[in-house]
Amino acid sequence: MMQLTEELTSTENKVSFARQAYNDAVMTYNTRREQFPANIFAGMFQFLPAELFVIEDPAEKAAPKVSFTA
Amino acid sequence: MDFFEAQDRALRKTKQLVFYYAAALVLIVVAVHLAVTAGIVFYEAMTLPEGATYHPGAALWEPGRLAVTAVTVILLAGLGSLYKTLSLRGGGGAVARSLGGKRVDRDTADPRRRQLLNVVEEMAIASGVPVPEVYVLEAEPSINAFAAGWSARDAVIAVSAGALERLERDELQGVVAHEYSHILFGDCRLNIRLMGILFGIMMLTVFGRLMGAMLRGGSRRGPVIVARGGRRGGGGRGGGGGALILAVILVIVLVTIIGYIGTFFGRLIQAAISRQREFLADAAAVQFTRNPDGIAGALKKVAVSAGRGVIQHPDASEAAHLFFADGLKRPFSSALATHPPLRERIRQIQPAWDGKLETARQAPAARPEARAAAAPVARARPSGAERISGMAVIAAAGTLSSDNLTTARQITAAIPQALDARMREPRGARHAIIALLMADNEADNARQWEIAGAALMEADLPALRETHSLVAAMPRAARLGALELAATTLAQSGEGLRKDFQKLLDDLIRADQRVSLYEFCLHRILKERLEPREAVVNAAPVNHLQVTDAVARAVGILLSAVAREGSESADPAALVDKALNGLYLLREKVRYLEPGQPGAEDLDAALDVLRVSAYAIRAQCLRAAVACIHADGQLSPAEAEALRMLSLSLECPIPPLAA
Numbered sequence: 001m002m003q004l005t006e007e008l009t010s011t012e013n014k015v016s017f018a019r020q021a022y023n024d025a026v027m028t029y030n031t032r033r034e035q036f037p038a039n040i041f042a043g044m045f046q047f048l049p050a051e052l053f054v055i056e057d058p059a060e061k062a063a064p065k066v067s068f069t070a
Numbered sequence: 071m072d073f074f075e076a077q078d079r080a081l082r083k084t085k086q087l088v089f090y091y092a093a094a095l096v097l098i099v100v101a102v103h104l105a106v107t108a109g110i111v112f113y114e115a116m117t118l119p120e121g122a123t124y125h126p127g128a129a130l131w132e133p134g135r136l137a138v139t140a141v142t143v144i145l146l147a148g149l150g151s152l153y154k155t156l157s158l159r160g161g162g163g164a165v166a167r168s169l170g171g172k173r174v175d176r177d178t179a180d181p182r183r184r185q186l187l188n189v190v191e192e193m194a195i196a197s198g199v200p201v202p203e204v205y206v207l208e209a210e211p212s213i214n215a216f217a218a219g220w221s222a223r224d225a226v227i228a229v230s231a232g233a234l235e236r237l238e239r240d241e242l243q244g245v246v247a248h249e250y251s252h253i254l255f256g257d258c259r260l261n262i263r264l265m266g267i268l269f270g271i272m273m274l275t276v277f278g279r280l281m282g283a284m285l286r287g288g289s290r291r292g293p294v295i296v297a298r299g300g301r302r303g304g305g306g307r308g309g310g311g312g313a314l315i316l317a318v319i320l321v322i323v324l325v326t327i328i329g330y331i332g333t334f335f336g337r338l339i340q341a342a343i344s345r346q347r348e349f350l351a352d353a354a355a356v357q358f359t360r361n362p363d364g365i366a367g368a369l370k371k372v373a374v375s376a377g378r379g380v381i382q383h384p385d386a387s388e389a390a391h392l393f394f395a396d397g398l399k400r401p402f403s404s405a406l407a408t409h410p411p412l413r414e415r416i417r418q419i420q421p422a423w424d425g426k427l428e429t430a431r432q433a434p435a436a437r438p439e440a441r442a443a444a445a446p447v448a449r450a451r452p453s454g455a456e457r458i459s460g461m462a463v464i465a466a467a468g469t470l471s472s473d474n475l476t477t478a479r480q481i482t483a484a485i486p487q488a489l490d491a492r493m494r495e496p497r498g499a500r501h502a503i504i505a506l507l508m509a510d511n512e513a514d515n516a517r518q519w520e521i522a523g524a525a526l527m528e529a530d531l532p533a534l535r536e537t538h539s540l541v542a543a544m545p546r547a548a549r550l551g552a553l554e555l556a557a558t559t560l561a562q563s564g565e566g567l568r569k570d571f572q573k574l575l576d577d578l579i580r581a582d583q584r585v586s587l588y589e590f591c592l593h594r595i596l597k598e599r600l601e602p603r604e605a606v607v608n609a610a611p612v613n614h615l616q617v618t619d620a621v622a623r624a625v626g627i628l629l630s631a632v633a634r635e636g637s638e639s640a641d642p643a644a645l646v647d648k649a650l651n652g653l654y655l656l657r658e659k660v661r662y663l664e665p666g667q668p669g670a671e672d673l674d675a676a677l678d679v680l681r682v683s684a685y686a687i688r689a690q691c692l693r694a695a696v697a698c699i700h701a702d703g704q705l706s707p708a709e710a711e712a713l714r715m716l717s718l719s720l721e722c723p724i725p726p727l728a729a
Binding site: 003014019021025 | 181184185188189191192193195196197198239357358360684686689
């Protein structure tokens with residue numbers, strides 16, 4: 001039982017941390033893209049700004065309701 | 071904080087380290103030279119003929135002697151550093167083992183260690199570092215942890231037994247995140263190099279101590295000689311022996327002092343290099359976990375705990391700079407401490423902290439509700455108790471998500487006692503697995519019974535029939551649980567997957583001329599449990615989010631198979647397209663694969679590729695699979711089970727779904 005709850009927590013954390021790590025990377029990239037000297041090259045070679053991963057649908061954002069009634 | 075920037079800074083620090091090291095060596099050479107000169111002057115003064123006045127001029131400065139001492143000292147320190155560096159070539163694992171660490175297996179059964187592994191994997195995702203090996207310092211009751219290694223590839227994270235016992239989940243997460251930042255920012259490499267180099271300098275202390283011990287061993291004879299030699303007047307030669315001994319004692323005392331100088335410099339270097347980075351690592355830990363309370367709570371616990379993080383292992387002093395909290399007892403802590411004071415660190419993380427340490431004890435109950443969704447277990451656990459009984463956790467966790475627990479309990483209860491008892495011995499376990507493969511519809515079922523009847527002995531059949539009726543009466547959601555139990559029995563009995571049993575399973579699966587997703591997953595899970603393929607099982611998940619062609623292809627194969635399975639009516643290609651809609655990683659590259667296309671059936675290989683891909687990719691892949699299966703608006707129990715098994719083979723377990 002404890003183990004199941006633990007795995008649940010861990011899985012949820014993994015998903016949210018993956019999201020977060022992606023967004024961290026996007027932010028670093030976008031910041032660097034606009035800073036000198038990278039901004040010159042970014043413009044020249046068309047490095048477009050990356051998109052943050054945002055969940056628009058609040059239903060997707062909610063932690064999945066787990067009910068295991070068989 | 072940018073990764074590359076931090077790496078550059080670590081490199082600059084390395085140069086600084088070389089400078090400090092050179093400075094320390096020069097000072098040591100000078101000191102040793104002074105000691106030797108003092109010894110010689112003393113000796114000459116003692117052995118002068120009576121009445122003569124001593125002019126030390128010539129003995130005071132002799133370039134040759136300086137050269138010899140310099141070469142000797144540098145050679146000794148260099149050899150020491152070289153020796154230690156070579157012995158550390160094994161990387162982080164070697165360091166952890168040398169400090170009494172024991173590796174945590176990936177399939178450990180201990181819930182605390184399981185949690186630690188989970189936390190480590192989570193932080194690997196959050197920081198984008200490959201999952202390191204995990205060690206536990208079994209003999210250390212205090213709260214501490216360290217990361218070591220030459221690169222992110224061979225880095226390890228070690229946690230003391232005390233930390234494992236006493237920290238909450240989110241505190242442990244903070245500590246592990248702190249160590250990850252050391253890996254990420256290249257501190258580990260610097261630290262392990264520092265460990266090797268410092269040994270050279272600090273070794274002189276050992277050398278001095280050793281000579282002192284030798285001298286003390288011989289001191290019973292010492293005073294006699296000294297006394298006899300002290301009787302002067304016997305002329306220059308007679309007094310020489312005693313004076314020589316005295317001079318040697320003097321030199322040894324001086325070398326010992328010099329050894330302490332070396333240790334002092336070593337500590338100073340450790341402190342100079344590692345202190346600032348602790349703040350950086352604390353900050354990064356907050357970035358990774360998005361939760362300042364976790365690491366602050368851990369620091370507070372270290373502060374209130376009796377040992378204050380002191381590591382008892384004798385070799386700890388060379389490794390002091392690796393640790394999460396200061397691992398050494400020090401009389402004059404501030405100047406030589408490798409870590410900033412705990413209070414200061416806590417204040418940096420929680421500027422509003424009132425300085426009261428007791429708060430750490432009842433914190434979780436009062437913690438902000440915002441994180442409730444992220445960490446139900448950690449929040450629910452009462453932190454005051456050092457060891458929490460399982461019942462307390464269940465009771466506390468039950469208030470958060472009571473359905474989870476009741477349903478999970480129902481599932482365990484849904485496996486009938488009789489079946490559970492049967493599955494505890496290998497034969498019963500095999501029967502249960504066969505029963506799990508039996509089809510529901512009459513025709514296939516009859517054919518499968520024929521196959522089973524041909525393969526098994528006559529005497530086994532009644533038992534198999536009983537097992538089958540038990541399994542058939544069981545709710546669908548309990549099947550995976552039963553499979554797990556049966557696989558565990560087979561694995562523990564050591565018989566694994568026997569050839570004849572394997573063949574029987576293959577035949578049963580193919581009885582209806584096709585392999586359903588459920589059958590495939592069942593077989594795969596069994597194979598994974600019973601014949602661990604080393605290379606695949608041990609491969610750490612890659613964390614970069616790039617969808618390579620191989621990964622895209624694997625996802626395509628998987629989704630196509632799921633789509634074909636999940637929809638009897640709709641066009642599977644359209645289904646896959648719809649499922650991928652909105653998944654930013656996969657949308658671009660993944661296509662539907664017709665059954666005829668080369669490799670389209672090779673689910674096995676696809677799962678092998680996917681299970682070591684980044685979690686984000688796997689998560690999206692699973693979401694697409696759910697969308698495919700759920701497209702017709704209903705999720706049959708069989709589909710739900712197949713999905714869960716699929717997620718299990720991807721090592722992204724999802725809880726049982728509502729049927």
